[in-house]
Amino acid sequence: xxxxxxxxxxxxxxxxxxxxxxxxxxxxxxxxxxxxxxxxxxxxxxxxxxxxxxxxxxxxxxxxxxxxxxxxxxxxxxxxxxxxxxxxxxxxxxxxxxxxxxxxxxxxxxxxxxxxxxxxxxxxxxxxxxxxxxxxxxxxxxxxxxxxxxxxxxxxxxxxxxxxxxxxxxxxxxxxxxxxxxxxxxxxxxxxxxxxxxxxxxxxxxxxxxxxxxxxxxxxxxxxxxxxxxxxxxxxxxxxxxxxxxxxxxxxxxxxxxxxxxxxxxxxxxxxxxxxxxxxxxxxxxxxxxxxxxxxxxxxxxxxxxxxxxxxxxxxxxxxxxxxxxxxxxxxxxxxxxxxxxxxxxxxxxxxxxxxxxxxxxxxxxxxxxxxxxxxxxxxxxxxxxxxxxxxxxxxxxxxxxxxxxxxxxxxxxxxxxxxxxxxxxxxxxxxxxxxxxxxxxxxxxxxxxxxxxxxxxxxxx
Amino acid sequence: xxxxxxxxxxxxxxxxxxxxxxxxxxxxxxxxxxxxxxxxxxxxxxxxxxxxxxxxxxxxxxxxxxxxxxxxxxxxxxxxxxxxxxxxxxxxxxxxxxxxxxxxxxxxxxxxxxxxxxxxxxxxxxxxxxxxxxxxxxxxxxxxxxxxxxxxxxxxxxxxxxxxxxxxxxxxxxxxxxxxxxxxxxxxxxxxxxxxxxxxxxxxxxxxxxxxxxxxxxxxxxxxxxxxxxxxxxxxxxxxxxxxxxxxxxxxxxxxxxxxxxxxxxxxxxxxxxxxxxxxxxxxxxxxxxxxxxxxxxxxxxxxxxxxxxxxxxxxxxxxxxxxxxxxxxxxxxxxxxxxxxxxxxxxxxxxxxxxxxxxxxxxxxxxxxxxxxxxxxxxxxxxxxxxxxxxxxxxxxxxxxxxxxxxxxxxxxxxxxxxxxxxxxxxxxxxxxxxxxxxxxxxxxxxxxxxxxxxxxxxxx
Numbered sequence: 001x002x003x004x005x006x007x008x009x010x011x012x013x014x015x016x017x018x019x020x021x022x023x024x025x026x027x028x029x030x031x032x033x034x035x036x037x038x039x040x041x042x043x044x045x046x047x048x049x050x051x052x053x054x055x056x057x058x059x060x061x062x063x064x065x066x067x068x069x070x071x072x073x074x075x076x077x078x079x080x081x082x083x084x085x086x087x088x089x090x091x092x093x094x095x096x097x098x099x100x101x102x103x104x105x106x107x108x109x110x111x112x113x114x115x116x117x118x119x120x121x122x123x124x125x126x127x128x129x130x131x132x133x134x135x136x137x138x139x140x141x142x143x144x145x146x147x148x149x150x151x152x153x154x155x156x157x158x159x160x161x162x163x164x165x166x167x168x169x170x171x172x173x174x175x176x177x178x179x180x181x182x183x184x185x186x187x188x189x190x191x192x193x194x195x196x197x198x199x200x201x202x203x204x205x206x207x208x209x210x211x212x213x214x215x216x217x218x219x220x221x222x223x224x225x226x227x228x229x230x231x232x233x234x235x236x237x238x239x240x241x242x243x244x245x246x247x248x249x250x251x252x253x254x255x256x257x258x259x260x261x262x263x264x265x266x267x268x269x270x271x272x273x274x275x276x277x278x279x280x281x282x283x284x285x286x287x288x289x290x291x292x293x294x295x296x297x298x299x300x301x302x303x304x305x306x307x308x309x310x311x312x313x314x315x316x317x318x319x320x321x322x323x324x325x326x327x328x329x330x331x332x333x334x335x336x337x338x339x340x341x342x343x344x345x346x347x348x349x350x351x352x353x354x355x356x357x358x359x360x361x362x363x364x365x366x367x368x369x370x371x372x373x374x375x376x377x378x379x380x381x382x383x384x385x386x387x388x389x390x391x392x393x394x395x396x397x398x399x400x401x402x403x404x405x406x407x408x409x410x411x412x413x414x415x416x417x418x419x420x421x422x423x424x425x426x427x428x429x430x431x432x433x434x435x436x437x438x439x440x441x442x443x444x445x446x447x448x449x450x451x452x453x454x455x456x457x458x459x460x461x462x
Numbered sequence: 463x464x465x466x467x468x469x470x471x472x473x474x475x476x477x478x479x480x481x482x483x484x485x486x487x488x489x490x491x492x493x494x495x496x497x498x499x500x501x502x503x504x505x506x507x508x509x510x511x512x513x514x515x516x517x518x519x520x521x522x523x524x525x526x527x528x529x530x531x532x533x534x535x536x537x538x539x540x541x542x543x544x545x546x547x548x549x550x551x552x553x554x555x556x557x558x559x560x561x562x563x564x565x566x567x568x569x570x571x572x573x574x575x576x577x578x579x580x581x582x583x584x585x586x587x588x589x590x591x592x593x594x595x596x597x598x599x600x601x602x603x604x605x606x607x608x609x610x611x612x613x614x615x616x617x618x619x620x621x622x623x624x625x626x627x628x629x630x631x632x633x634x635x636x637x638x639x640x641x642x643x644x645x646x647x648x649x650x651x652x653x654x655x656x657x658x659x660x661x662x663x664x665x666x667x668x669x670x671x672x673x674x675x676x677x678x679x680x681x682x683x684x685x686x687x688x689x690x691x692x693x694x695x696x697x698x699x700x701x702x703x704x705x706x707x708x709x710x711x712x713x714x715x716x717x718x719x720x721x722x723x724x725x726x727x728x729x730x731x732x733x734x735x736x737x738x739x740x741x742x743x744x745x746x747x748x749x750x751x752x753x754x755x756x757x758x759x760x761x762x763x764x765x766x767x768x769x770x771x772x773x774x775x776x777x778x779x780x781x782x783x784x785x786x787x788x789x790x791x792x793x794x795x796x797x798x799x800x801x802x803x804x805x806x807x808x809x810x811x812x813x814x815x816x817x818x819x820x821x822x823x824x825x826x827x828x829x830x831x832x833x834x835x836x837x838x839x840x841x842x843x844x845x846x847x848x849x850x851x852x853x854x855x856x857x858x859x860x861x862x863x864x865x866x867x868x869x870x871x872x873x874x875x876x877x878x879x880x881x882x883x884x885x886x887x888x889x890x891x892x893x894x895x896x897x898x899x900x901x902x903x904x905x906x907x908x909x910x911x912x913x914x915x916x917x918x919x920x921x922x923x924x
Contacts, residue, residue, distance in 0.1 A: 021654075022654070025487070025489050025492070027487050027654070027655065027656030027657070029656075029658075029703060030487070030656075095797050095800055095801065098800045098804070099609065099796070099797075099800065102606055102608060102609050102800070102805055103608060103609050115606070118600045118601050118603075118604040118605050119600065121600075121603075121604035123600050123603050123604055126603040126604065127596045127597075127603060130592050130593075130595060130596035130603075131592075131593065131596050133592060134589045134592035134593050134596065135589075138580045138581065138583075138585050139580050139779075140779060141580075141583075141585050141588040141589060141592075141777060141779055141780075142580040142583035142585055142588065142777050142778060142779055143580050143778055143779055144564055144577070144773075144778045144779065145779070146564060146565060147561065147564050147565050177639045177643075177781070177803060177807065178803055178804055178805075178807075179804075180801075180802065180803055180804040181639075181802065181803050184802045184803070188675060192483075192484070192489065193489065193655050193677075194489030195489075206800070206801065206804065209797070209800065209801035210801045210802060212801065213650060213798055213801045213802055215655075241491060311606075311804075311805075315603060315604050315809070316604060316605055316606040316805055316808075317601075317602060317603055317604055317605055317606065317607070317807075317808035317809045317812075318603075318807075318809045319639070319803075319805070319806075319807040319809070319810075334561070335557050335561075335671070336675055338557055338560045338561065338564070338668070338671065339557065339642075339668065339671035339672045339674070339675045340642065340643065340646045340672060340675055341639060341640055341642055341643050341646070341781075342560070342640055342641075342642040342668065342773075343564055343640075343773075343778055343781070344781075345639065345640075345779070345780075345781040345807070345810070346778075346779035347777070347779045347780045347781070347809075347810065347813065348781075348807070348809065348810070350779075351809065
């Protein structure tokens with residue numbers, strides 16, 4: 001036996017306890033298992049557990065009360081999202097891409113970023129909406145919104161959802177500060193620390209960051225070009241007993257895949273059998289020419305809640321999102337909305353309503369879809385010339401999920417690219433299982449000739 | 463022994479288990495203690511615990527696996543804030559006043575509400591700011607804000623804090639979607655489910671709702687006209703080992719009390735000794751003629767974080783708040799901000815900046831303070847004529863915390879008033895210990911002659 005083995009075992013025992021404290025299953029003030037009981041439970045030696053407990057006392061994480069045992073200490077242990085996961089490699093951290101993209105100045109190229117350049121957004125619709133609202137009644141300018149949010153906007157959202165096959169009355173729609181905040185509110189309502197949640201692998205990286213903030217165990221299900229691998233989905237549901245499945249089925253992020261009706265049907269059947277609820281994130285709805293199947297549409301908002309926002313096609317500056325959910329959930333969601341954000345953001349709701357009820361927005365999205373289709377084709381061709389190959393051919397949206405040439409590693413390429421002023425989106429940022437190291441997500445609206453040229457240089461330098 | 467006693471004991475055992483499941487100390491899938499062990503631990507009979515377990519199985523909250531025991535069931539148990547507390551009496555629920563106030567139409571009188579009437583707000587400053595922003599650059603209209611939020615607004619907040627004796631560089635300031643959301647973000651960063659938090663008794667009712675959403679144990683400390691009862695504070699800190707104390711020391715809600723420097727000093731000394739962190743909610747800052755002491759100022763943002771917003775004196779429609787905190791907390795807070803709300807609400811930040819950097823806002827708040835002073839005196843006099851007596855004489859703000867005439871009960875009066883179209887704020891909504899049944903908070907800007915007349919009628923009808 002080498003010298004380092006006992007140390008590794010002690011560290012592993014410490015990590016187990018730390019994790020239980022962070023997940024809340026050992027709350028502050030609670031008594032730890034006795035050294036002997038814990039050693040038995042984890043099949044370790046008593047001396048290893050003694051040493052681990054003593055080190056945790058030294059760290060201030062637990063306290064020893066002679067004669068009565070060890071207790072979780074009351075000191076502040078801030079929730080650290082970027083080191084809470086299994087790996088702390090900064091290039092594949094789920095928050096890395098968001099931070100780099102949000103902080104980048106105009107000189108930085110951002111093919112990894114998750115939104116359109118400002119020049120692709122309907123700026124004039126927003127200007128016009130601001131002028132309209134500047135002349136509105138005093139309540140529009142000075143008062144909180146109502147509990148559910150501006151009635152006119154909820155009616156408009158209800159009509160738009162109906163066009164996508166999702167029937168939700170305005171009373172089933174709650175406006176929120178953003179799409180992310182809509183998911184956050186649902187997680188607060190539906191989940192408890194320590195619950196298990198299914199995500200797609202790959203999935204939008206911020207689902208992972210958000211679920212970590214809720215102290216949730218994540219399990220990934222392999223995604224295919226027609227939806228989740230349904231046999232794996234069925235097996236994993238039985239094995240891990242998740243409460244919730246979170247996905248975006250309209251235009252899947254990062255793959256651009258489209259959910260097949262038969263898969264949607266089977267997902268809902270499994271969900272029914274195992275009392276699984278589903279959050280369907282549909283923020284890319286306005287990128288579609290024709291609507292792909294929606295879980296929320298098939299299910300009739302029974303066990304599926306749908307969320308949406310206007311950040312991707314109207315404005316990321318005017319934050320506003322919504323939840324469409326079954327009537328029985330609405331009162332509880334309103335209570336949580338008041339407790340955690342108080343009144344609704346009326347100004348944003350008024351501006352979004354003014355912009356969306358104007359013909360200009362629909363003309364803009366019609367033109368945008370054509371422009372994105374051309375960009376997907378052009379960028380796809382140019383990436384292929386660098387042996388960067390599309391995993392599937394998306395019918396809508398701004399993302400291409402691509403496999404790098406043999407031997408290229410996406411986190412490594414990402415670090416090198418950042419040194420040259422390019423923000424990339426490496427595959428493993430999207431993968432709970434960390435099995436997408438050879439993949440990369442490209443935003444076709446942010447991938448210009450300079451980006452392709454730099455990528456080409458970096459790939460040649462390998 | 464009466465017939466009902468065993469039933470009461472069974473219900474009490476069920477409540478204990480339900481509470482542990484909701485608080486996360488019994489996570490989903492975890493095994494419950496054996497019937498015998500649990501009966502011993504809570505000094506109950508085995509048959510009572512057997513019955514309680516069986517009823518919980520029938521409710522679907524736990525499952526029985528023959529041969530291995532009872533386990534917490536994986537079904538969805540939505541977090542219900544309005545029944546999670548010790549009492550479900552709708553008139554004293556911490557969310558009741560918020561819901562009634564936010565949902566009330568123009569015909570309802572709202573002396574219990576926590577904000578000024580729209581007609582008292584600087585509507586023209588907001589209109590002008592909207593016109594200014596409608597002509598701003600494309601990024602102001604279309605892009606997310608930066609990680610910390612609009613630099614110009616953070617510089618302005620930094621200067622305003624400095625005027626109140628709180629030194630915070632713009633890099634120590636994070637903009638949020640609202641003051642409530644600023645507190646929520648800090649709670650996420652600093653707390654874990656099951657932690658204990660100190661609040662003032664009485665305190666702003668939404669602190670209680672927010673802390674329930676975080677599955678926190680609350681302990682109240684009696685508030686006096688010069689701050690918390692410092693001997694009780696010291697004793698309760700030792701007895702309950704809280705992580706955090708949350709208060710608003712500028713203009714205390716609901717009492718209007720002003721923190722005395724000597725009390726502030728002792729609070730900070732106790733906090734130092736027991737590694738307690740403090741959130742100081744300072745959203746009423748602009749109501750003050752001269753600044754009262756701030757914990758954040760005395761402490762230099764070491765263990766105190768201060769939050770603020772512009773909802774009370776600029777606009778409740780333009781949601782924007784901020785956190786000022788020690789530099790070491792900023793990166794972790796940014797991670798949580800991205801995970802739970804993604805990009806910042808740039809439009810709101812731009813509108814607040816435009817409004818605040820215009821001279822009109824300062825003139826408005828100067829005039830508002832005079833107007834509120836007069837209203838406090840007038841309404842105070844008229845309430846006194848009904849034998850409704852002020853607990854202290856506030857030097858700033860819109861609230862009077864008053865004791866009702868002998869024999870009047872505030873929850874009862876509140877229910878009757880609602881039937882007459884008046885929303886009141888009964889004392890126990892502010893009290894963790896539920897010992898403010900004879901108190902009521904009045905908003906002087908919302909208490910007009912009709913309100914006084916109706917109150918007079920209701921009190922005579924007793």
